[in-house]
Amino acid sequence: MRHRRADVVARALDILGEVGLPDLTMRRLGAELGVQPSAIYHHFPSKQALLGAVADEIIARGPQGSAAPDAPWDEQVRARCAEVRQAVLAYQDGADVVATMWAFGLGGQAPYDDLAKLLEAGGLGTELARTAARTLLHFVYGHAIDEQAHAQAARLGAIDSPPRGAGDFDAGLAIVVAGIAAELSD
Amino acid sequence: MRHRRADVVARALDILGEVGLPDLTMRRLGAELGVQPSAIYHHFPSKQALLGAVADEIIARGPQGSAAPDAPWDEQVRARCAEVRQAVLAYQDGADVVATMWAFGLGGQAPYDDLAKLLEAGGLGTELARTAARTLLHFVYGHAIDEQAHAQAARLGAIDSPPRGAGDFDAGLAIVVAGIAAELSD
DNA sequence: ACCTGAACACCGTTCAAGT
DNA sequence: ACCTGAACACCGTTCAAGT
16 A cells, blocks of 8 residues: 555544544554554654644645735734634644644744735834744634633533633734734834 | 652652653653652642643742732733743743643643733723733743744754744733733723 | 564553552 | 552554565
8 A cells, every 4th residue: 555745644634633633643644544654754754744744734724815915914914813723723633733843843834934924014024023923823823722622621521611712812813913013103 | 768749740840851841751750759650640640630730830930029019010911921931941841831731721820810810900801801811821832832942953953043032022022912002092 | 665574662551459 | 648560552763674
């Protein structure tokens, strides 16, 4: 059963969505592909490298271009953030995977690049645009990790606290975007 | 060699600071305490529960009260965020541990409670104060995780990108605080 | 180019039994 | 109350060898 690199990533995505990150093991991935675990090391040097490719694919499969290209910068930024949230929420532990890989520089670079570009086009200096883009993504990933932690707790029967959904996301995002707007009017 | 719960946590902190989270194993912790790994399960029901206590201790050992109690709300909020950053940076992977435990409701509640209280005292409604407190902590933990990822990469010899330190933290924090201030003047 | 088979050096957790 | 000893059911990774 011979496979390409892209087959391995696609199957890893399936497993992630169905059973989550702790059960996405090299042994299970091998079994579902019909090969020995060691065969995966022909396609990726390590599990981390595989997860980097998984992070890229999660972002690539998410929605894109939901804002008009001539809309104001803040509307475009809000739209891109909402897209990234949707992308990572589509797979169990997706936010965790993408955030971790991004922090280690191993995957999921696109949202950062996109946001930094939008913010610079909006009038921010290069350095401040980068800082603001990271601040936005720390919020987006942090919020999505919270949402998926709640979803998992609910799945396991613990229904302690109310779920924080899209409304709370919008409220938090509004805070960060307003803060960026305040920098622009300095 | 008999131990109390607090001894176990303290030794876990030592190991975390010296070798980081991946090497903080129940077997290594047992060995350093001079007991079998299974003995730790007398004090904690699981490794996650232990890490929750570790997260609490990381926060408890951090600085506190660095702002005057009669200072404006934004100054107090900035000070508390800087304290939390310092607390988690004091141990390898400290930000990861505290952020993860907080997301799962297993530890590190204090910073959230403190910030929500400060923001409510500053004039925000209860719900918005909570959303703002979470937004601040998503930034603080996200930034600190970045900083520790960079520090680890530098330790392993990869000196690719410049370290993001206190200056970049202040810049990002200013954005979020300004966004909260904008909500207050609505 | 892609995979097998077997091994190496580990994990967290459980549980009967000891003091 | 706290710990031992042994086991269970796993991990990621390496590497010589196969096709």
